[in-house]
Amino acid sequence: MRLNLSSQIVLDRVPQRYYRPENEFELSALTRYEKVPTHIYESSEEASVQIAKDIAKKIKAKNGNHFVLGLPGGHSPQSIYQELIRLCEENVLSFKNVIIFNIYEFYPLIPESDSNLRLLRESLLDYIDIKPENIYSPDGSIPKEEILNYCREYENKIQEVGGIDYLLLGLGRSGNIGINIAGSSMNSQTRLVLLDVQSKKEAVNTFGSLDMVPPSAVTMGISTIMKAKEIALIAWGEDKAKSVKDVVEGTISDAIPASCLQAHENAKVHIDLNAAYELTRISYPWLVTSCDWTNKLIRRAIVWLCFKVDKPILKLTNKDYQDNGLGELLALYGSAYNVNIKIFNDLQHTITGWPGGKPDADDSNRPERAKPYPKRVVIFSPHPDDDVISMGGTFRRLVDQKHDVHVAYQTSGNIAVGDEEVIRYVSLLEDVRQKYDAQNQVLKEKYAGILQYLLHDKKEGDLDTADILFLKGHIRRQEATTACRYVGMDTNNVTFLDLPFYETGRVKKNPISETDVEIVKKYIESVRPHEVFVAGDLADPHGTHKVCLDAILAAVDELKGADWLKDCRFWMYRGAWAEWEIDHIEMAVPISPEELRSKRNAILKHQSQMESAPFLGNDERLFWQRSEDRNKATAELYHHLGLASYEAIEAFVEYHPL
Numbered sequence: 001m002r003l004n005l006s007s008q009i010v011l012d013r014v015p016q017r018y019y020r021p022e023n024e025f026e027l028s029a030l031t032r033y034e035k036v037p038t039h040i041y042e043s044s045e046e047a048s049v050q051i052a053k054d055i056a057k058k059i060k061a062k063n064g065n066h067f068v069l070g071l072p073g074g075h076s077p078q079s080i081y082q083e084l085i086r087l088c089e090e091n092v093l094s095f096k097n098v099i100i101f102n103i104y105e106f107y108p109l110i111p112e113s114d115s116n117l118r119l120l121r122e123s124l125l126d127y128i129d130i131k132p133e134n135i136y137s138p139d140g141s142i143p144k145e146e147i148l149n150y151c152r153e154y155e156n157k158i159q160e161v162g163g164i165d166y167l168l169l170g171l172g173r174s175g176n177i178g179i180n181i182a183g184s185s186m187n188s189q190t191r192l193v194l195l196d197v198q199s200k201k202e203a204v205n206t207f208g209s210l211d212m213v214p215p216s217a218v219t220m221g222i223s224t225i226m227k228a229k230e231i232a233l234i235a236w237g238e239d240k241a242k243s244v245k246d247v248v249e250g251t252i253s254d255a256i257p258a259s260c261l262q263a264h265e266n267a268k269v270h271i272d273l274n275a276a277y278e279l280t281r282i283s284y285p286w287l288v289t290s291c292d293w294t295n296k297l298i299r300r301a302i303v304w305l306c307f308k309v310d311k312p313i314l315k316l317t318n319k320d321y322q323d324n325g326l327g328e329l330l331a332l333y334g335s336a337y338n339v340n341i342k343i344f345n346d347l348q349h350t351i352t353g354w355p356g357g358k359p360d361a362d363d364s365n366r367p368e369r370a371k372p373y374p375k376r377v378v379i380f381s382p383h384p385d386d387d388v389i390s391m392g393g394t395f396r397r398l399v400d401q402k403h404d405v406h407v408a409y410q411t412s413g414n415i416a417v418g419d420e421e422v423i424r425y426v427s428l429l430e431d432v433r434q435k436y437d438a439q440n441q442v443l444k445e446k447y448a449g450i451l452q453y454l455l456h457d458k459k460e461g462d463l464d465t466a467d468i469l470f471l472k473g474h475i476r477r478q479e480a481t482t483a484c485r486y487v488g489m490d491t492n493n494v495t496f497l498d499l500p501f502y503e504t505g506r507v508k509k510n511p512i513s514e515t516d517v518e519i520v521k522k523y524i525e526s527v528r529p530h531e532v533f534v535a536g537d538l539a540d541p542h543g544t545h546k547v548c549l550d551a552i553l554a555a556v557d558e559l560k561g562a563d564w565l566k567d568c569r570f571w572m573y574r575g576a577w578a579e580w581e582i583d584h585i586e587m588a589v590p591i592s593p594e595e596l597r598s599k600r601n602a603i604l605k606h607q608s609q610m611e612s613a614p615f616l617g618n619d620e621r622l623f624w625q626r627s628e629d630r631n632k633a634t635a636e637l638y639h640h641l642g643l644a645s646y647e648a649i650e651a652f653v654e655y656h657p658l
Helices: 005-012 024-030 044-061 078-089 116-123 144-160 197-202 222-226 238-249 257-263 295-309 318-323 327-333 336-348 386-400 419-436 441-457 466-487 514-527 544-559 593-604 623-640
Strands: 038-041 067-071 098-102 104-107 166-170 191-194 216-219 231-235 267-272 376-381 404-409 494-496 531-535 569-573 587-591 648-655
Touching: 005 544, 038 044, 044 067, 044 078, 044 166, 044 231, 044 267, 078 116, 098 116, 104 116, 144 191, 144 216, 222 257, 231 238, 231 257, 238 257, 238 267, 257 267, 295 318, 295 336, 318 327, 318 336, 327 336, 376 386, 376 514, 386 404, 386 466, 386 531, 386 569, 386 587, 386 593, 386 623, 386 648, 404 466, 404 514, 419 441, 419 466, 441 466, 466 494, 466 593, 514 544, 531 544, 587 593, 587 623, 593 623, 623 648
Parallel strands: 038 267, 067 098, 067 166, 166 231, 231 267, 376 404, 376 531, 404 494, 531 569
Antiparallel strands: 104 216, 191 216, 569 648, 587 648
């Protein structure tokens, strides 16, 4: 069973020779803008195996002498740690001669608190044969008056063991390394720093909630990092793509702390294709090499050119092409006019007011086929509100156009409900009990126990009880059902899958399993849809969207021999965290002002996800605001390119089962 197919989606867009060139000459041309040696892998799993092998090789090369390894916490290195554990379990590798330094630790910490060292222990140190006395970590509990001396001693200890041989670094979304945030001095050593907002949000996966994240951390400084003999910087996922570009192709600046690695003689960057997506050789290959001009790459180049010269498509000239490295297209098509018309029509044909296909119409230039009509349509929603946030206008259009629409909510979303919501609902339930079932002592005691826990007994870091998680999940169920009812859908077609990977009660979820896939598979088989919409929003900072997408793609992979599946199309939506690039959009559904207001109202049915929602992410806007802004921005992009002006557009990309 293939459980990581979402990482393969980008392979359809990027020819292998751009990230795995055949020879040194081609590599030199492709990487002319890159200032740090950068290795691009097809997936984070492939990268992790290679990095772990490299670490193992260097440890063995010491022949029993000490090897000093600096390690980070966070999510990115977890797959590398798993591979190192596997090598140890198979007796391929030993850590008996390894000294490990934890790169940073949060401060202040209480004894029972989560910590970076605890995460390192749970993900690596407890499973390898390292000597306890060879593990060094900043102390998050030392008295404040001792911090300065402690940091000096930590710095001295690194020097006493001969310095760090190999330093593994994760890349933050703001370009930070360790907890060296924007503005960190290039001469900085181990020290106490205050966390910025972004660093706190990135630490949520360690501590469970933003409120639990300590205000500061003791971290190795930029100077300490730069003294390491070898450095490997890792980054996975499209939410790291901008930071990767800044680090690899930008200038050295204290605004992007990781950019200092450009000055290190033995630093390398290891990234997957999603994280590489904004590098010149991946997104703008015509600037560094001759291209294999597919329709999508031509569209990408023309959209780029339009914004570079600030012209709509049909006003581009031969000179515009020649002056901006796109002379190849003139040679292929004869003139700017021919290319312009081709791409203008290509974009025009993505626009449709019939997302389920227009019945009895010529569908040769439409994104979705006319028949069968009506279609059985499934909308998969990772959380109980992603359907209306990301494609609420299309959702209503499908219902209004009489398709048989089904919605499957993949997770309960229970951890994203605040305690005050439960208090309000339980207080209401208690009022109802007193009026209609006053003698029911079981419910009376149950409600009293829940209120006692939430109002008086629950401390920071305490997990919710099973009863509270049940209530939080059902609050979200009812909000989702209400939104579906508002859209006009038959609520008998609403299904809550409650995939098990999500049900941990914590921000940190379990890995995807075959059980999750089987649940999705059985659901798809029960509906046998003609059209499926799935969340392709892989920028979700908590990773739930990716796991949910992997569950769907794995289920489809298991079913792909079925005859009925051959007549099914899959469309990926975005909107909650990012939007599709216009050059990849294959279906664009215009939304009128009235439909946009209706979409907002559907989102607002999810009252628990308004201002007080626990996990709004890095974007300070509420979800309805993000959604409207992105939909309006997509419409403006189409208009800027010379196409019709709409109030808003929801965008989709087709997924072809691999």
